[in-house]
Amino acid sequence: MDTHGVTARTDATRAGPGAAPRSGPGPTRPWDAFARGRTVLDAFDQLAGGLATSILAVVMLVWLVATALACLVGVGLPLVPVTLRGLRAVANRERARLSRWGPEVLVPEPGPTRLRAAAADPAVRRETRWLVCHATAGLLLALTGLTLPLSAATDATFPLWWRLVPPEQAAPSPLPLWTVHDWPGAFAVCLLGLGWIAVVAGVAPGMAWLQAWPGRRLLAAAPGTDLALRVAQLTATRAAALDAHATELRRIERSLHDGTQNRMVAVTVLLGAARRAVARDPSRADAILEQAQSAAEQALAELRGVVRTILPPVLADRSLTDALTGLAADSPVPCRIDADVPGRCAVSVEATAYFVVAEALTNVARHSRARHVTVTVRTHDGRLRLRVTDDGRGGADEHGGSGLVGIRRRTEAHDGTLVLTSPPGGPTTLEVDLPCGL
Template sequence: MDTHRATRADATGPDPTRADAPGPTRPWDVFARGRTVLDAFDQLAGGLATAMLALVMLVWLTATALACLVGVGLPLVPVTLRGLRAVANRERARLSRWGPDIIAPEPGPQRLWAAVADPVVRREARWLVCHATAGLSLALTGLTLPFSAVTDATFPLWWRLVPPEDASPSPVPLWTVHDWPGAFAVCLLGLGWIAVIAGVAPGMAWLQAWPGRRLLPAAPGTDLTLRVAQLTATRAAALDAHATELRRIERSLHDGTQNRMVAVTVLLGAARRAVARDPSRADAILEQAQSAAEQALAELRGVVRSILPPVLADRSLTDALTGLAADSPVPCRIDADVPGRCAASVEATAYFVAAEALTNVARHSHAHNATITVRRHDGRLRLCVTDDGLGGADEHGGSGLVGIRRRTEAHDGTLVLTSPPGGPTTLEVDLPCGL
């Protein structure tokens, strides 16, 4: 989990609202507190969106239940259950962005009595009621009070511009202001409200997320089952990637180096016969044999470099990518910040991804420039290849992207391809650094 996510995850916990928590004493503590408050409002805003969906879904669920009582709502049950699961999954995804991942369960039952007996559906229904009521109230309160507080804090700037009967604090008009002391009292009240809201906002975000974190996780063992399935799939992908790499090496040696060596053997035999018959021609044949041997050696070195570049083993990933960019037909800029070394297999995979991506850029994108960005942070290696080409890259179009994905997933990594028509194309790969 990266630092950004860790900061956001902290905003969902109850710690920021503790009365005994020490106040910020250093400038960076103030900034961290401010970031926590902003993250809390961000969570409340996201929770407002899902709470509105939950409210709509609650009305639909209630209408379906009432219709079932009179026997006409049964055809609506499958659609309603799918809608309930979709809204709950939306909340699971939101909560996973701000803390530990919440694994979505398998598709649920589609029949009424099976759904009533399903504990997952019952928990989702309970969450729906809580989030559509309390979650919506917390979101509206948390997001509207800051505007009222700012309005009060700036009250002396505008109170003379409104009708006298409207010159009062918000959101509750406690008194009507008729003079400047009253206006500054409203200003002080607004400043106090801002401080209070900033202090309780993380707690409000935590309260809003609490029903979802308690009711929406899948049954125990689901996470382990999905993880086993994922590891089985990545293991199969690793074996496929290994077999593909062996076929590529075999094809390169057979079609290139082996043919060159056969040519050298033939030329040496011809030169040996020419020595007895026409010595002057033997020298030209030997020159051809030497040229063929040099070409075979160059191709063999290319195959070796494609397996594991020597510069990657001897120096660093940054140096290997710099050499790769120098050989690229499309001008390529390297932006790398990789302190230390990752596992050799991880660096080899990152190099393979960059090499394959630059090959695709040169062959298909018609780009004028490309950029490779590499970062290492919190035990993860992130590589991003961007070009300004025509876009429209298709993972299933035979451009090698399937091989990149398989090799990435074999390391338990992720690949995200963004390539709208017209460009630009961005290929992002995230890999664990390993030991």
């Protein structure tokens, strides 16, 4: 078996994409340019996702108009429930997309399916207005934002290929302002392409924001929905916290009862036998006392093991990275820890993260038949994010008795989230997101 690879990276001065720009004079830091490039790439990713939902919006808008026209002639009423459910499905797809790139947009309760009730429902009216905006302006912004980089790249590489096309087609794009006949003109187009690249990099984030703005304004839940859902969520997580606490107490009680308590009973019995042996057969007393000492040492070791599962001392003495490194060293499957945690989180959060990784590594060793596992730990925007990935056979089932239910309960007890991706054949990825400050 290969040795365990452990990588831990800490940098207290790391700046992420969301860090505030530095004021004052001075040279540009390398990660500032990297953060800007990441922002531009994220903007193009958002525009690409918006293009997909805008195409769905166009199809849904055509269907909606067709249903409305059919209702005018009296044959479209049977299509109304299907149309309303389709409208809600497309709107929910956009809500999910917006939630991935910013504050969560809550999904409302299922809406009405009858024409009169839908016409009076404010949520349906807002979704219809968003549909029109996204199918027109959203589609235009997506197409513009995604075709401009291609045109800019075409112009920037113009000197490499302009001699290979017919003379009447050797012109800059997207606007053929002039026809190129010589090398100075080709390099002029190249400079124009580089300028286009700078322009696109500058306006892409704004275009992505503008494309998402109607959705955030019109698809947001009604006032009071956020609070009601939050209360319901907190009620559920409180129940999960109580269940997780009760489960942990039962586990500790079972460990003490089945292990340490039995060892202590054995010590008591052996000490009683030693006392009797001193009076009857002193030669046997030493052997019995040696057995009692061995049983006491085993009881002490088991008690230390139980204590470590409650709150690992290494978390208090050192850091979460060091604690996870110890888990990786003890894992029967080669494990690599990639941790970038500049600061400390709340003790309960770090203990939960330790438990999640320990349980995940146990599952990998027992069920996955993996040859390697990677644990990635990051902090961003006040959240602690864990990802455990293995190259095993996949097919992990949360309800299959593999400990994933316990991981979910402890995660949700801290108002966190758990996402499990484990297709048959692998790989398996377990992602946990926890707030750092609870």
